[in-house]
Amino acid sequence: MRIGILGASGRVGTSLVELIVSNPGLELAAALVSPGSRLVGKPVAGSSIEYRPADAAMKSHCDVIIDFSTPQASMALQDAIGVKSIPVVIGTTGFSAEDDARLSACCAHRPMLISANFARGFEAFRLNVLGFARMMPEGEPRVSETYHVRKKAEPSGTSRLLAGQIEEARTAVMGFAAAKTPITVFREGDTVGINAVSFDLGSAEARFTYQVHTLSAYAEGAIAAAQWLSSGHREPRRYSLADSLAAR
């Protein structure tokens, strides 16, 4: 399987490249970075290709593209792909509502799997948090996150996903609109990722914590999703990580 990586020089992109070039069953078809990147034209260690500017994506004959870049770069990739049916796995977060709607529209042409968190076990964590919210809707929820100091200060895609789905779950059970779930943001050193959810019951409190130790957790999950998305005939639509895990 020929995989293209958009964001190949990034934290996750670097891990993706390393995992792909060290897997004999996978082939790195494209390592895409910013047009002005100092890496453009330089060889990708362990592979036979060079880093290329993102606008070279369509010259690489990828079977699937994995994107861990920026919302702007990710949307530009969609423009570059146009109406082609190349499957795309998107890990990039921070899309505006308009961009997210445009991504959904692009799924008319190709299967795309979009997830704010590909790390192993995150789906089980998320489902257990929602299970608690449904059983104990009176519990006052709080979401918090801790990431590396280079991550933007606004809440992560993961926290926004958890907070929104907790609100939806509580609203559905209580029959009236739940209050917005507060999100507390911490940035600390090189912390890869700690996501926490608590439910205050007054006389008791439940706490759920999920910690990612290495960036390969995200990369492994994204590669597994890409293998699923590009195996067999996937209808052109928007898929979630849950879709791929349920079908395995």
Ligand SMILES: NC(=O)C1=CN([C@@H]2O[C@H](COP(=O)(O)OP(=O)(O)OC[C@H]3O[C@@H](n4cnc5c(N)ncnc54)[C@H](OP(=O)(O)O)[C@@H]3O)[C@@H](O)[C@H]2O)C=CC1
């Ligand atoms: N869904 C998930 O499981 C996870 C999602 N993420 C998300 O993935 C994204 C990337 O995270 P991370 O790897 O830490 O980020 P980095 O900042 O480390 O890497 C970003 C990458 O995007 C590239 N890039 C930036 N602008 C452009 C452009 N205009 N054209 C082409 N490439 C561009 C950068 O290339 P250059 O160096 O040349 O600028 C770099 O390779 C973030 O949105 C983050 O929230 C992160 C971890 C897990």
Ligand SMILES: O=C(O)C1=N[C@H](C(=O)O)C[C@H](O)C1
């Ligand atoms: O930037 C990161 O590191 C991460 N970003 C994603 C997000 O915004 O939720 C996923 C994960 O939390 C790590």
